[in-house]
Amino acid sequence: LLDEVKPDLCILAINSFVKGVMEEIRLLAKKKVHVITIAEEMAYPYVTEPELSKEIDALAKEHGITVIGTGVNPGFVLDTLILQLSLGVRRVDHVYARRVNDLSPFGHTVMEEQGVGLSKEAFLKGVEEGTIYGHVGFMQSIPMIADALGLTYDEVVQKREPIMTTVDRQTKDVFVKAGMVAGCNHTAVAMKDGKAVITLEHPQQVRPDLENIGTGDYIEIHGDPDVSMVIKPEVPGGIGTIAAAVNVIPHVLNAAPGLITMKDIPVTHAIMDDFRNHLT
Structure with a gap:
């Protein structure tokens, strides 16, 4: 072809x-x-x-x-957009960014990667075994930001935690019963001398609206001057x-x-x- x-x-x-x-x-x-x-x-x-x-x-x-x-994401919200916002900043002390999105439009593969529909115990086991990925991209976004801004870090600390639902949630591909996992709260923090220099958070879940959780993209650059930006709802993933x-x-x-x-x-x-x- x-x-x-x-x-x-x-x-x-x-x-x-x-x-x-x-x-x-x-x-x-x-x-x-x-x-x-x-x-x-x-x-x-x-x-x-x-x-x-x-x-x-x-x-x-x-x-x-x-x-x-x-x-x-990666490619825009949690890296390139941050770099563009830094244009008007003289000094960067800490970057904090958070993307809250709805997983509902995605299919079975993504649901499995996020642990949607599992019990808390099964989710934690999946994280331990490497079958629950959470967000693929933190180890791309953090080095890109750091290299572009000239920041250094000693280590990146990641956490994957289950988002438990208190109500039944349903999409075209999955039904999540109350008390089960609705998504994954994945965070990554780049540490330098014991202090955070880049903090990225990406809680992803199905139907967050059913528990009055709004979606959006949030960026804060702490330095001289401080700069913050909010996009609500989030930039659509697909x-x-x-x-x-x-x-x-x-x-x-x-x-x-x-x-x-x-x-x-x-x-x-x-x-x-x-x-x-x-x-x-």
Whole structure:
């Protein structure tokens, strides 16, 4: 198909992890096809997959293509948007960001990854065994923010806690009985000398409205000056990810070959006219 169509660019939407998209990236690179992927780990893969990151960068440069990972989160709300807000800040002491979203539109795979419908005991066992992921992206967003702002940290402390429901909740894919797990409250804190420098929180659950919980995206940058931002309700995960992947197309085609990230390209935005008008 690639030989027949001869595309300039491919959007990969098949997996959350670097290892899950490596075979496709290798193939596309050899066919000289630029790659945009919504795999969460690809948003900033250097910490979790350093060797594969080097391989992707080398392949891209060898074949003259550009590879980038993006999406609504990671890729926008809990990293790129924070970096853009910091433009008017002279000193950053601490970054705090929280994304509260509704899992209801998602299917069975996401529900399983978040532990939706389990008992508290089964959820905690899943976290221990590594079957309850929570949010895939903190170990991409935190290094991206830190590297861009010039912050350093000693360690990242993560917690995954069950969100228990006191009422029955139902979506098209799952029924959660009162007293069971409605979602996962996943937090990650980058610590430096015993103090938090970056704090990211991402509680995800089905039908939070049934317990009067509002959704939204919240960012606070503490420093000189303090800056805060609220988006209510949250930027939609599905539509936001589609938009992010499409809106970076001109930047990818304009970029030098290699593995790049959202912090490496010019300010991104929606494009209402012909994308070719944005090519250099």
